[in-house]
Amino acid sequence: xxxxxxxxxxxxxxxxxxxxxxxxxxxxxxxxxxxxxxxxxxxxxxxxxxxxxxxxxxxxxxxxxxxxxxxxxxxxxxxxxxxxxxxxxxxxxxxxxxxxxxxxxxxxxxxx
Amino acid sequence: xxxxxxxxxxxxxxxxxxxxxxxxxxxxxxxxxxxxxxxxxxxxxxxxxxxxxxxxxxxxxxxxxxxxxxxxxxxxxxxxxxxxxxxxxxxxxxxxxxxxxxxxxxxxxxxxxxxxxxxxxxxxxxxxxxxxxxxxxxxxxxxxxxxxxxxxxxxxxxxxxxxxxxxxxxxxxxxxxxxxxxxxxxxxxxxxxxxxxxxxxxxxxxxxxxxxxxxxxxxxxxxxxxxxxxxxxxxxxxxxxxxxxxxxxxxxxxxxxxxxxxxxxxxxxxxxxxxxxxxxxxxxxxxxxxxxxxxxxxxxxxxxxxxxxxxxxxxxxxxxxxxxxxxxxxxxxxxxxxxxxxxxxxxxxxxxxxxxxxxxxxxxxxxxxxxxxxxxxxxxxxxxxxxxxxxxxxxxxxxxxxxxxxxxxxxxxxxxx
Numbered sequence: 001x002x003x004x005x006x007x008x009x010x011x012x013x014x015x016x017x018x019x020x021x022x023x024x025x026x027x028x029x030x031x032x033x034x035x036x037x038x039x040x041x042x043x044x045x046x047x048x049x050x051x052x053x054x055x056x057x058x059x060x061x062x063x064x065x066x067x068x069x070x071x072x073x074x075x076x077x078x079x080x081x082x083x084x085x086x087x088x089x090x091x092x093x094x095x096x097x098x099x100x101x102x103x104x105x106x107x108x109x110x111x112x
Numbered sequence: 113x114x115x116x117x118x119x120x121x122x123x124x125x126x127x128x129x130x131x132x133x134x135x136x137x138x139x140x141x142x143x144x145x146x147x148x149x150x151x152x153x154x155x156x157x158x159x160x161x162x163x164x165x166x167x168x169x170x171x172x173x174x175x176x177x178x179x180x181x182x183x184x185x186x187x188x189x190x191x192x193x194x195x196x197x198x199x200x201x202x203x204x205x206x207x208x209x210x211x212x213x214x215x216x217x218x219x220x221x222x223x224x225x226x227x228x229x230x231x232x233x234x235x236x237x238x239x240x241x242x243x244x245x246x247x248x249x250x251x252x253x254x255x256x257x258x259x260x261x262x263x264x265x266x267x268x269x270x271x272x273x274x275x276x277x278x279x280x281x282x283x284x285x286x287x288x289x290x291x292x293x294x295x296x297x298x299x300x301x302x303x304x305x306x307x308x309x310x311x312x313x314x315x316x317x318x319x320x321x322x323x324x325x326x327x328x329x330x331x332x333x334x335x336x337x338x339x340x341x342x343x344x345x346x347x348x349x350x351x352x353x354x355x356x357x358x359x360x361x362x363x364x365x366x367x368x369x370x371x372x373x374x375x376x377x378x379x380x381x382x383x384x385x386x387x388x389x390x391x392x393x394x395x396x397x398x399x400x401x402x403x404x405x406x407x408x409x410x411x412x413x414x415x416x417x418x419x420x421x422x423x424x425x426x427x428x429x430x431x432x433x434x435x436x437x438x439x440x441x442x443x444x445x446x447x448x449x450x451x452x453x454x455x456x457x458x459x460x461x462x463x464x465x466x467x468x469x470x471x472x473x474x475x476x477x478x479x480x481x482x483x484x485x486x487x488x489x490x491x492x493x494x495x496x497x498x499x500x501x502x503x504x505x506x507x508x509x510x511x512x513x514x515x516x517x518x519x520x521x522x523x524x525x526x527x528x529x
Contacts, residue, residue: 006305008310010165011306047159057260060175108176110179
């Protein structure tokens with residue numbers, strides 16, 4: 001059984017073909033790693049925003065590492081419960097070890 | 113009038129990078145004018161990852177990428193004015209702008225125009241039907257959501273498969289909206305392949321190629337749209353109409369350089385890229401006015417905007433400090449028909465051997481090609497490339513071009529079997 005996936009590691013978007021334990025079409029190490037992981041346990045880095053107290057703006061956040069694809073909406077539910085307070089530093093911790101996934105939610109913008 | 117060596121118009125990725133490189137090349141009397149309340153430009157609303165792989169060799173989100181350059185600007189104490197909208201630029205390099213202190217003017221030795229691009233709107237693609245609430249450009253919806261936390265609708269359809277449309281399909285899905293599909297009038301998507309995979313396929317959002325929106329319904333709020341398949345001439349095919357109920361339509365139908373101010377100043381326009389016509393130093397037809405970033409030509413990657421803008425900053429600095437040697441020859445640059453635009457349009461030859469970066473796009477998908485640079489008598493350069501796509505800008509860096517005895521240079525993309 002063969003499967004074709006598009007690599008999402010970089011903007012090149014290589015078409016990778018997986019046939020049994022033969023993987024072809026990748027053009028870098030990270031692409032090969034991505035293809036292996038995509039077959040066993042697909043993961044994604046998630047970005048969203050959290051509320052800032054007394055502000056009409058929201059603060060962009062990201063997961064510190066990719067999270068399992070099937071946990072995306074559960075993690076978003078946790079993110080939407082949070083409200084943070086200014087000043088916010090770049091990469092400030094917003095949620096530690098979200099849902100025990102071993103991944104933190106961190107701010108990706110500074111607010112003075 | 114206040115005099116400045118260098119006025120940089122725009123505090124986004126292009127303006128920031130050019131400011132840093134102009135400073136590092138010896139310019140101290142410079143200022144950035146930014147119309148928004150913060151530096152960083154459109155990067156601030158692009159909260160997704162995918163930036164910086166070329167430039168910083170790591171994957172950053174838009175605000176993180178902007179932060180790197182904002183820090184560089186602040187480290188050098190490069191002055192900037194926020195909430196300052198430029199109104200006018202003249203041939204004599206007088207920049208008129210307005211902010212809370214009223215209308216002011218700077219007289220500049222050089223200008224770097226880095227004002228970015230605009231989204232094409234419904235009016236520009238002439239979609240028929242009613243004009244209800246609920247029709248937004250994708251970037252505007254992105255600003256509402258990612259800066260202000262406001263979701264513009266719950267049942268969304270997207271016209272155009274450019275990257276902003278794809279990114280917004282995922283973003284609105286993550287925020288709880290139902291994205292019903294994406295229509296693309298062309299037989300291929302203009303977005304990056306990885307965005308089709310991670311923004312549409314991950315969430316089972318259908319992509320309809322050779323399909324477009326042919327009617328819009330709803331008097332007050334958008335109620336439904338009609339989509340149709342199109343033929344090779346991009347004309348809707350009768351009998352293929354389908355009604356889709358939705359409250360929101362996002363348009364991701366292209367970007368164009370926000371170049372009107374330079375055009376009004378008298379800079380010659382490159383009709384193909386819709387930006388200004390520039391030489392290899394990114395100088396426009398008016399001496400001392402440089403143009404860079406998305407206002408010159410729309411880029412797919414911010415990394416390339418930064419690189420181009422560092423060049424603009426370096427060259428503007430050389431111009432101000434009189435470090436550019438005399439022009440010995442001028443070469444007009446043309447291109448083959450399968451190229452949609454090419455930068456630069458002219459080369460001002462100052463050295464025996466010039467290093468020149470050419471940026472261009474092809475009109476259609478080409479699997480294998482040889483790219484050559486030639487004048488009628490001689491092939492100066494040749495390189496093979498694979499998988500050329502209209503959606504991806506191609507950049508070639510040509511070293512040691514001897515153009516002293518050459519008047520015409522042509523870039524040709526030859527399709528290989």
